[in-house]
Amino acid sequence: MKQCSLNKHGNGNLSDSSNSESNSAKESKKVQFSPEIVQPEPRNPERKPRRPSIAATREIHSGINQIPKKEDIKLEDLSPKPPLLYDVKKKANTSELFPSIREEDGGSTPLGVKTRKIAKHQIRQESTIDIPGLTVSRKAENEMNCGSYGIREKLVIVLVGIPATGKSYIGSKLVRYYNWLRYNCRFFSVGDKRREEGASKYSMSAPFFDFENQELANFREYLAMETLENLLRWLLNENGVIGVLDATNSTFQRRKLIYDRISQEEKLGIMFLESVCTDEALFQQNMVLKARGPDYEGFDAEEALVDLQKRVELYRKYYEPIDEREEGLPFLQYVKVINVGIKVITHNIEGFLTGQAVYFMLNLNIRKRQIWLTRPGESNDTIAGRVGGDAPLTDLGVQYAEDLAKFVDRQRVLWQLRETTERLNSKKLSFEEEGFNVWSSVRQRAVETSQFFNPAVYDVKKMRMLNDLNFGSHEGLTLKEFAENFPEEYRVIQQKDVSYRFSGLGGESYLDVVHRLQPIIVELERSSANVLVIAHRVVSNILMTYFLNYSPEEIIDVGLPLHTLYCIESDRYSTVCKLYNYDAEERSFVRVSE
Known part of the structure; x- marks a missing residue:
C-alpha cells in the first residue's frame, strides 16, 4: 500500500511507505515546518534549486502557507479532476449562478459574457485604421478603386430624431468632415425624396405625418426604404465609403426594418445617430429656422411655424428614443447627441470610421x-x-x-x-x-x-x-x-x-x-x-x-x-x-x- 508523504523538496510526490519511514529521521533534521511559517529549504549543492509550481506560488501569495501533515492528506484530494460547480445530473440554474445581463439577448454565459444571435453578415474582420493616402488594405488589384483610396471599411449612419432637433445639421457637418478627410461620403435625404415624389400626390402639411393614417404611413415607409436602397447601391457599386440616411426614423419598428435590410449586406457597419434637444430656447430657434426650409416655400412665416409645431406634436406622440432594444441588436453602434454636442452618449463604438464620427461630435460647437x-x-x-x-x-x-x-x-x-x-x-x-x-x-x-x-x-x-x-x-x-x-x-x-x-x-x-x-x-x-x-x-x-x-x-x-x-x-x-x-x-x- 502506498501513502502520500512530502519528499525533501516538499512537492507532495507519492513514495513507498518504507522509503518514507527510513528517511523520516534524516528529513526531520533537514527541514522543519512551523504551523504558521514556511521555512526556506537549504540548497542542495549537487542539484539546482527547483522553481516553485504555479499552484504553490498562488498559495503563498494568497496567504495559504499552512503545509498539511502527511497523515492528514488523502489520496482523493490529489485527484486531477476539477471540482464541480454544480451537479451534472441535475439541470443547472444558470440564472442563480450568473445573473442575466439582458433577457432579450438570451441571458448570459459563465462569467457574465453576453450572448447574441448570429446575423447573416456576422463574420467580419475587425475594423482598424483606414486613412486615405496613408494606409492601403491589401487585396486583389481588380478590387482596388482609386476613388476610395483602398478603404475597405464601409459605414451607414442612420439619423434619428424628431424635426428641429439638429440631426440634419449634425449629419451635414459629418459629411463635410468625412469628405474633407477624403472618405467618399454622401447625404441621402428622405425629405428630398418625399418632396420629389409626394408633392404631386399629397399635401406636405402636418396631417401628412399622422401615424394613424395607414396609407400615408405606408407611403412614408416606402420613401424611407427606397432612399435606403439608393444609399446601399451607391455604397456597394459606386465607390461609396460612408452613407448618411437623413430621416426621423422615430420608432423602433422603423429602425429595426432599416437594420435588418442593411444586415443583409456584407461588410457594412451600422451606426444610429440620435439627436435630442432638451434646451427649449435652442429648440425654438431650430423651429424658426426649419420653418424657412423647403417644406414651407411660399408659406407665410407664422403659418409655417404653426404647421411645423403641429407636425412636431404628432411625432412626439409616437416617438420612441433609442434604448435597450437597439442594444440587443448584434453589431449595432449608436450615438446620442444632446443639444448639438453639449452631451454625447455612445454604445458599442468599435469601428475606425465610427470612432472618427464620435471624435468629431465630441468637439461640435454652434457658437457664432x-x-x-x-x-x-x-x-x-x-x-x-x-x-x-x-x-x-x-x-x-x-x-x-x-x-x-x-x-x-x-x-x-x-x-x-x-x-x-x-x-x-x-x-x-x-x-x-x-x-x-x-x-x-x-x-x-x-x-x-x-x-x-x-x-x-x-x-x-x-x-x-x-x-x-x-x-x-x-x-x-x-x-x-x-x-x-x-x-x-x-x-x-x-x-x-x-x-x-x-x-x-x-x-x-x-x-x-x-x-x-x-x-x-x-x-x-x-x-x-x-x-x-x-x-x-x-x-x-x-x-x-x-x-x-x-x-x-x-x-x-x-x-x-x-x-x-x-x-x-x-x-x-x-x-x-x-x-x-x-x-x-x-x-x-x-x-x-x-
Missing part, C-alpha cells in the same frame, strides 16, 4: 464666431518663386504684418460691440468676452507676420502642423528648376494627384497635409473664440476647402492670393464669407464685393 485666414507676408523666396524654404519677410512683408495686426484689432472691437448689442436686444444680460487666437506655422516668414499682435490681448501660438507642404529634396527650387531637373515628377504634379508624395527626406503629399491638419480642424470646430490662422499656400487651400465645403477635387485649385485676408463667419444657421485685399499704398484692407 469668426475664422480669419491669410498667408504670411512677402518673403525673399516669394519674390524668387521658390517652393518651401524659410526666408525672412521683405520690407513689404513687414509692412503687411504691421497693418494686418492693426486691421484685425479694429475688427475684434467691432465684433465685440456687435455681439454685445445682439445679447442686449435678446435680453441676455450675461456676457463673457471671448478670446482671440492667432496661430502661425513655425516658419520664419509666418512667425514674423504674427509679431505685431499684442500677446496681452491675443493668444499667439506657433504650430508645426501649420507648416507648408514639405517638398522633400525639391525644397527651395523654382518651378522652372523643378521642371528642368525633374521632368517626370513635374509631369505627375501637373496631373494634380493629391496622393503623390514628393521624393526625398520628409517629402509629403496633399493627403499627408490634410491628415496633419486634422487636429487643427477639430480645434477650430471646438473653439468658441475667434481665430486668425497665418498659413502657407497649400495649408490655406486645404483649410478653405473644409470651411467652404468645396469638393475634394478642388483642393489644389482653390487659392488664397498673397496679401489677402479671408473671413469666415459661421454658426449653426449659415456661413458668411468676406474677402479683403491689401492696398500697400494706402496701407489699408479693402473688402471685395460679393
Whole structure:
C-alpha cells in the first residue's frame, strides 16, 4: 500500500511507505515546518534549486502557507479532476449562478459574457485604421478603386430624431468632415425624396405625418426604404465609403426594418445617430429656422411655424428614443447627441470610421464666431518663386504684418460691440468676452507676420502642423528648376494627384497635409473664440476647402492670393464669407464685393 508523504523538496510526490519511514529521521533534521511559517529549504549543492509550481506560488501569495501533515492528506484530494460547480445530473440554474445581463439577448454565459444571435453578415474582420493616402488594405488589384483610396471599411449612419432637433445639421457637418478627410461620403435625404415624389400626390402639411393614417404611413415607409436602397447601391457599386440616411426614423419598428435590410449586406457597419434637444430656447430657434426650409416655400412665416409645431406634436406622440432594444441588436453602434454636442452618449463604438464620427461630435460647437485666414507676408523666396524654404519677410512683408495686426484689432472691437448689442436686444444680460487666437506655422516668414499682435490681448501660438507642404529634396527650387531637373515628377504634379508624395527626406503629399491638419480642424470646430490662422499656400487651400465645403477635387485649385485676408463667419444657421485685399499704398484692407 502506498501513502502520500512530502519528499525533501516538499512537492507532495507519492513514495513507498518504507522509503518514507527510513528517511523520516534524516528529513526531520533537514527541514522543519512551523504551523504558521514556511521555512526556506537549504540548497542542495549537487542539484539546482527547483522553481516553485504555479499552484504553490498562488498559495503563498494568497496567504495559504499552512503545509498539511502527511497523515492528514488523502489520496482523493490529489485527484486531477476539477471540482464541480454544480451537479451534472441535475439541470443547472444558470440564472442563480450568473445573473442575466439582458433577457432579450438570451441571458448570459459563465462569467457574465453576453450572448447574441448570429446575423447573416456576422463574420467580419475587425475594423482598424483606414486613412486615405496613408494606409492601403491589401487585396486583389481588380478590387482596388482609386476613388476610395483602398478603404475597405464601409459605414451607414442612420439619423434619428424628431424635426428641429439638429440631426440634419449634425449629419451635414459629418459629411463635410468625412469628405474633407477624403472618405467618399454622401447625404441621402428622405425629405428630398418625399418632396420629389409626394408633392404631386399629397399635401406636405402636418396631417401628412399622422401615424394613424395607414396609407400615408405606408407611403412614408416606402420613401424611407427606397432612399435606403439608393444609399446601399451607391455604397456597394459606386465607390461609396460612408452613407448618411437623413430621416426621423422615430420608432423602433422603423429602425429595426432599416437594420435588418442593411444586415443583409456584407461588410457594412451600422451606426444610429440620435439627436435630442432638451434646451427649449435652442429648440425654438431650430423651429424658426426649419420653418424657412423647403417644406414651407411660399408659406407665410407664422403659418409655417404653426404647421411645423403641429407636425412636431404628432411625432412626439409616437416617438420612441433609442434604448435597450437597439442594444440587443448584434453589431449595432449608436450615438446620442444632446443639444448639438453639449452631451454625447455612445454604445458599442468599435469601428475606425465610427470612432472618427464620435471624435468629431465630441468637439461640435454652434457658437457664432469668426475664422480669419491669410498667408504670411512677402518673403525673399516669394519674390524668387521658390517652393518651401524659410526666408525672412521683405520690407513689404513687414509692412503687411504691421497693418494686418492693426486691421484685425479694429475688427475684434467691432465684433465685440456687435455681439454685445445682439445679447442686449435678446435680453441676455450675461456676457463673457471671448478670446482671440492667432496661430502661425513655425516658419520664419509666418512667425514674423504674427509679431505685431499684442500677446496681452491675443493668444499667439506657433504650430508645426501649420507648416507648408514639405517638398522633400525639391525644397527651395523654382518651378522652372523643378521642371528642368525633374521632368517626370513635374509631369505627375501637373496631373494634380493629391496622393503623390514628393521624393526625398520628409517629402509629403496633399493627403499627408490634410491628415496633419486634422487636429487643427477639430480645434477650430471646438473653439468658441475667434481665430486668425497665418498659413502657407497649400495649408490655406486645404483649410478653405473644409470651411467652404468645396469638393475634394478642388483642393489644389482653390487659392488664397498673397496679401489677402479671408473671413469666415459661421454658426449653426449659415456661413458668411468676406474677402479683403491689401492696398500697400494706402496701407489699408479693402473688402471685395460679393
